[in-house]
Amino acid sequence: MKNKIWFVLFFASQSVGLYAQSVATSPYSIYGLGSLFETDFGPISALGSSGIALPSTSFINNLNPASLGFIGKHSFFFDTGLKGTETNYKSENSSEKRNNFQFSHIAIAFPLNSKSGVSASLKPYSSASYVISNFQLPISNSNEFYNLNAASYGGLNTFDLSYGYKIQKGITFGLTTSFYFGSITNNKDFTIANSITNINKKSFYSGMRVTLGNQIKIDSTFNIGLTLKIPSQITGSKTQSVTTINDTETQYIEDNVASNVDDYYLPFEFGVGLSKSIHKNFNLTLDYEKSLWKNTNQNSVYGEFKNQDKFALGLSYLKKEQSFYYLDKIRYYSGFNYDTGFLSINNKNVNNMRFSLGVGIPIESTKSALNINYSYGIKGTVGNQLVKENYHMIGINLSLEAIWFVKRKYD
Amino acid sequence: MKYIWFLILVIAFFSSCQTDNAEGDFVVGSDYLSISNKVIMIDTLTVNVSTINLDSLITSNQSRILIGNYTDPILGIVKSESYMKLTPDNFYIGSSESDTQTVTYVFDSIAMILKYDRYYYGDTTKTQTINIHQLTQKVKPNTDDTNFYNISSLTYDSKSIGTKTFHPKPIGKDSINIQIDANFGKNLFNKLYNNEITDANEFEDLFKGIVIKPSTTSSSNMIGFKTSSVLRLYYKKNNSDSENSLTKDFSLTDLTKQFNNISLDRTGTIIENLPDSKNKLSSELTNNNAFIQSGTGLACRIDFPFIKQLKYISEKGIIVDAELVIKPNRSSISNLFPIKDSLQVYECDNLNRISKVLTNSDGSQKLALLNATPDEFNENIGYKVNIGAFLHQEMLKTTGAKSNLILAFPNISKGVNRIILGNQKNAENKLKLKIYYISY
Numbered sequence: 001m002k003n004k005i006w007f008v009l010f011f012a013s014q015s016v017g018l019y020a021q022s023v024a025t026s027p028y029s030i031y032g033l034g035s036l037f038e039t040d041f042g043p044i045s046a047l048g049s050s051g052i053a054l055p056s057t058s059f060i061n062n063l064n065p066a067s068l069g070f071i072g073k074h075s076f077f078f079d080t081g082l083k084g085t086e087t088n089y090k091s092e093n094s095s096e097k098r099n100n101f102q103f104s105h106i107a108i109a110f111p112l113n114s115k116s117g118v119s120a121s122l123k124p125y126s127s128a129s130y131v132i133s134n135f136q137l138p139i140s141n142s143n144e145f146y147n148l149n150a151a152s153y154g155g156l157n158t159f160d161l162s163y164g165y166k167i168q169k170g171i172t173f174g175l176t177t178s179f180y181f182g183s184i185t186n187n188k189d190f191t192i193a194n195s196i197t198n199i200n201k202k203s204f205y206s207g208m209r210v211t212l213g214n215q216i217k218i219d220s221t222f223n224i225g226l227t228l229k230i231p232s233q234i235t236g237s238k239t240q241s242v243t244t245i246n247d248t249e250t251q252y253i254e255d256n257v258a259s260n261v262d263d264y265y266l267p268f269e270f271g272v273g274l275s276k277s278i279h280k281n282f283n284l285t286l287d288y289e290k291s292l293w294k295n296t297n298q299n300s301v302y303g304e305f306k307n308q309d310k311f312a313l314g315l316s317y318l319k320k321e322q323s324f325y326y327l328d329k330i331r332y333y334s335g336f337n338y339d340t341g342f343l344s345i346n347n348k349n350v351n352n353m354r355f356s357l358g359v360g361i362p363i364e365s366t367k368s369a370l371n372i373n374y375s376y377g378i379k380g381t382v383g384n385q386l387v388k389e390n391y392h393m394i395g396i397n398l399s400l401e402a403i404w405f406v407k408r409k410y411d
Numbered sequence: 412m413k414y415i416w417f418l419i420l421v422i423a424f425f426s427s428c429q430t431d432n433a434e435g436d437f438v439v440g441s442d443y444l445s446i447s448n449k450v451i452m453i454d455t456l457t458v459n460v461s462t463i464n465l466d467s468l469i470t471s472n473q474s475r476i477l478i479g480n481y482t483d484p485i486l487g488i489v490k491s492e493s494y495m496k497l498t499p500d501n502f503y504i505g506s507s508e509s510d511t512q513t514v515t516y517v518f519d520s521i522a523m524i525l526k527y528d529r530y531y532y533g534d535t536t537k538t539q540t541i542n543i544h545q546l547t548q549k550v551k552p553n554t555d556d557t558n559f560y561n562i563s564s565l566t567y568d569s570k571s572i573g574t575k576t577f578h579p580k581p582i583g584k585d586s587i588n589i590q591i592d593a594n595f596g597k598n599l600f601n602k603l604y605n606n607e608i609t610d611a612n613e614f615e616d617l618f619k620g621i622v623i624k625p626s627t628t629s630s631s632n633m634i635g636f637k638t639s640s641v642l643r644l645y646y647k648k649n650n651s652d653s654e655n656s657l658t659k660d661f662s663l664t665d666l667t668k669q670f671n672n673i674s675l676d677r678t679g680t681i682i683e684n685l686p687d688s689k690n691k692l693s694s695e696l697t698n699n700n701a702f703i704q705s706g707t708g709l710a711c712r713i714d715f716p717f718i719k720q721l722k723y724i725s726e727k728g729i730i731v732d733a734e735l736v737i738k739p740n741r742s743s744i745s746n747l748f749p750i751k752d753s754l755q756v757y758e759c760d761n762l763n764r765i766s767k768v769l770t771n772s773d774g775s776q777k778l779a780l781l782n783a784t785p786d787e788f789n790e791n792i793g794y795k796v797n798i799g800a801f802l803h804q805e806m807l808k809t810t811g812a813k814s815n816l817i818l819a820f821p822n823i824s825k826g827v828n829r830i831i832l833g834n835q836k837n838a839e840n841k842l843k844l845k846i847y848y849i850s851y
Contacts, residue, residue, distance in 0.1 A: 028439060030438075030439070030443065031443065089437045091437055096437065132438050132444075135441070135444070137445055138445075139450050139451060139452045140449065140450065140452065141453065141454075142451075142454070148444065188448065190450060190731070192731050192732060192849060193797075194734075194797055195731040195799060195847065197731050199851050242729065242851050244731050246772075246797060246799050247771055247772060247797055248769070248770070248777065248799065248801075249772050250772070251729070251800060254851070301446055303443055304443075345440045345443065346442070385440065
C-alpha cells in the first residue's frame with residue numbers, strides 16, 4: 001500500500017516536471033513571471049477559492065498551513081488534479097478561442113502526532129507562454145514602426161513544505177516554506193528597417209518564501225483563520241544570444257552570454273477567513289486577502305503593479321455525512337471570487353471574477369472524494385488596449401484518505 | 412486504492428492530449444513590450460562631409476583610352492591624355508618572313524584608328540582636336556611598381572606626328588582616323604622592310620610608343636576609345652595599280668602599357684585650396700557641398716565624429732540598421748554632366764587610406780544607389796546606402812583609430828564623371844542619416 005503511494009507520487013511528479021511548464025497562453029503572460037496559475041486542492045476551487053479558516057480534516061487545505069494542526073491523527077491524504085480551461089479572448093477588434101488541459105497539482109499530508117501535521121505539494125506557479133505575431137510597434141523618436149514576433153514558454157513551479165501545530169485545543173499555527181523554481185525561454189524577432197534582430201533569452205528563476213498561518217476554532221460551527229505571506233524575492237539569471245541580420249552581414253552580437261536578471265519581488269500578503277456552519281447542512285466560507293504589490297517597487301521590466309484585493313465566498317451543502325444512502329453523502333459546492341488584480345496596464349487594472357460550482361463524490365467509506373468543479377470567469381476588460389478573457393474551467397481532483405497508522409499498530 | 416490507478420490513467424490521457432494553441436493575435440500593453448528592448452531611431456547624429464583628393468588612381472590596364480579637355484563650370488579644367496605602347500605581331504613586311512613578294516612592296520600611308528567605346532562626358536557637339544606625339548621614354552612603370560597612375564606621365568617628342576580636329580560621334584560612329592606623318596611611317600616601314608628590326612627589343616628602341624593629347628585650346632569634351640584601337644600602316648605592291656593596299660597593325664598588346672594621365676586645374680575654383688591626399692577639405696568651406704570626380708581623384712569623405720556617444724543610450728545596444736541618404740546638387744546636373752546611378756562606398760582611415768570596399772552579405776560590392784532616375788527629378792532624389800554594420804562596429808570600437816567612409820563613382824579610374832553632394836547643413840540637398848538602434 002505504502003509502496004503504491006510512493007509510486008504514484010513518483011509518477012505524478014514526473015508529470016508535473018513534464019507538463020507544469022506550459023499552462024496557458026494568456027496575452028497577460030508577458031508580464032511579471034507570467035500568468036499566475038491558481039489551483040487549489042480538495043473542494044476549495046469549487047468554493048471560489050475560499051477556505052483560509054477550513055481545517056485539513058477531510059482534505060488538504062493549501063490556503064493555510066495552520067489547518068494541518070487539525071489533521072486526523074490516523075489520516076494520510078493524497079491529492080492530485082487536472083484542470084482544463086477554454087478561454088475566449090476578446091479585444092476591440094477580434095476574438096479568438098484557445099484551450100488548455102493539464103495537470104494541476106500533487107500533494108500529500110499526514111500527521112506527525114495528534115497535535116501536528118505536515119504536507120508537501122508541487123504545483124505550477126506561473127505560465128509565461130505567449131505568442132506575438134507580426135505586431136507593429138512605434139520606433140521611438142520617429143513616426144516609423146518596427147515589427148515584433150515573439151514566442152515565450154516556460155514558467156515557474158512551487159514546491160511547498162508545510163507544518164501545522166496545535167498549541168492548545170482549537171488553536172493552531174502553521175508555517176509553509178515555498179520554493180519557487182523554473183525557467184522562461186523567450187525568443188523575439190525585431191524587424192527594424194532593413195534588419196532582423198533575434199534575441200533569444202533563457203531565464204532561470206529561484207526563490208523561497210515563508211507563509212505563516214493561524215486557525216482558531218471558536219466553537220463547533222465557527223472557525224477563523226489568518227495567513228501572513230512574508231515578502232521575498234525570486235532571483236534570476238539568464239543566458240542570452242543576440243543576432244542581427246542586415247543586408248551587409250549577420251552579426252553575432254552575443255552568444256549564450258550569462259548575466260543576472262532583475263529580481264522579482266513577491267509582496268507582503270495577508271489574508272483573513274471565516275467558516276461558519278449553518279443549519280447543519282450548510283457551511284459558509286468567506287475570505288479576504290490583500291497583496292501589497294505596489295510596495296515591491298518591481299522593476300519596470302516586469303510591468304506596473306498595484307495592490308491587490310481578493311474576495312472569496314463559498315457555500316457547501318451536505319445532506320448527511322453518515323447515511324445509508326450514497327446520494328446523501330454527496331457534497332455540493334458553490335463559490336464566488338473577485339480579485340482586483342495586481343497588474344496595471346495603461347492605467348487599468350486587470351481584474352478577475354469567477355463563479356464556481358462543484359460536487360464532491362465520496363469514495364469508499366473514508367473521507368476520500370472525487371471533486372469535480374466548474375467555473376466561469378471573466379478576466380480583464382475590452383478597451384484601453386486590454387483583452388477580455390472569458391473562460392470556462394473544469395477541475396477534477398482526487399482527494400484520497402488512507403488510514404495508515406491504525407493498521408500499522410495491529411501488524 | 413484502485414482509484415489511484417484510474418487517476419494515473421486520466422493524467423496520462425490528458426497529459427498526452429494537452430492542447431495549447433496560440434495564434435498570437437492578442438497583445439496587451441504595447442508600451443510595456445518596448446520596455447525590455449527599446450527601439451529608437453536617431454537622425455540627429457553629426458555627419459562631417461568633406462572633399463579629398465585621392466592622388467594615385469591606377470589608370471593603367473583599365474581598357475580605355477581617355478582623351479579630352481573641357482572646362483567644368485565648378486571644378487575647373489579637366490584634361491586627359493593617353494600614353495600607350497604599340498607593338499606589331501611580327502617584325503617583317505608581307506605575309507611571312509619568307510614572303511617572296513616582300514621586295515615588291517612600297518609604303519603607302521599610316522594612320523591611327525581610334526575606336527569609340529561609347530564613353531563620353533561634356534559637350535560632344537563641340538569639336539575636339541587631338542595631337543599624337545612619339546614617346547622618347549619607354550612605357551615602363553617606376554621600379555618596384557607595375558602600375559601607372561592618373562598623375563603618371565612620360566617624356567615625348569614635342570613635334571606632333573599626327574593631328575585631327577573632329578566632331579566626336581561616340582554613339583553614331585565606330586572610329587576616327589588620324590593621318591600620321593608619312594616620314595614617320597616610311598621610316599617604320601623601311602626598318603621592317605630591310606629586316607633591320609627583328610625582335611621586340613629592337614622595335615621598342617626604335618618606337619617606344621605614343622601619347623595622344625587633346626588640344627588645350629579648343630575641345631570641350633572627354634571621349635573614351637577602345638584599347639583595340641590600332642596604328643595602321645598601309646603598303647602596296649610597287650607599280651601596282653591595285654587600289655587594295657595591304658596593312659600592318661601596331662596594337663596595344665599589353666594593356667598594362669597603356670594609361671591615362673587625368674588632371675584637374677582647380678585654379679580659381681571653389682576647391683582651389685584642396686589639400687594633399689592625406690587631408691580633407693570640409694564641405695562647410697565649400698558652400699556645404701562636397702565633390703566627387705572620377706579620374707582626377709576627387710572623392711567625398713564622410714566622418715561620424717560622435718558615433719561612440721550612441722554607446723551611452725543603454726548598457727547594451729546594437730545599431731541594427733542605418734540609412735544614409737546623400738543628395739546631389741540638382742543645379743549641377745545637366746545633360747552635359749550627367750550623374751551615375753550609384754556610388755561606391757569605401758572604408759578609410761583619417762589619412763584617407765582605403766582599407767576596404769563595403770560589401771553586401773552576398774559578397775558583392777555595396778553601392779549607394781540613386782533612388783530616382785535623373786530625368787525624374789523630385790525631392791527624393793538621392794543616393795541611399797545602408798551602413799548599419801559599419802556604424803555598429805564604429806560605435807563599439809574601444810581601441811584603434813576611427814574609420815570613415817569614402818564615396819566615389821564605380822570605375823573611379825576610368826572616367827571623369829563628377830557630382831556635387833550636399834552635407835547636413837545644405838538646405839536644399841540635405842544629407843540624412845537615420846540610425847536604428849535596439850537595446851538588449
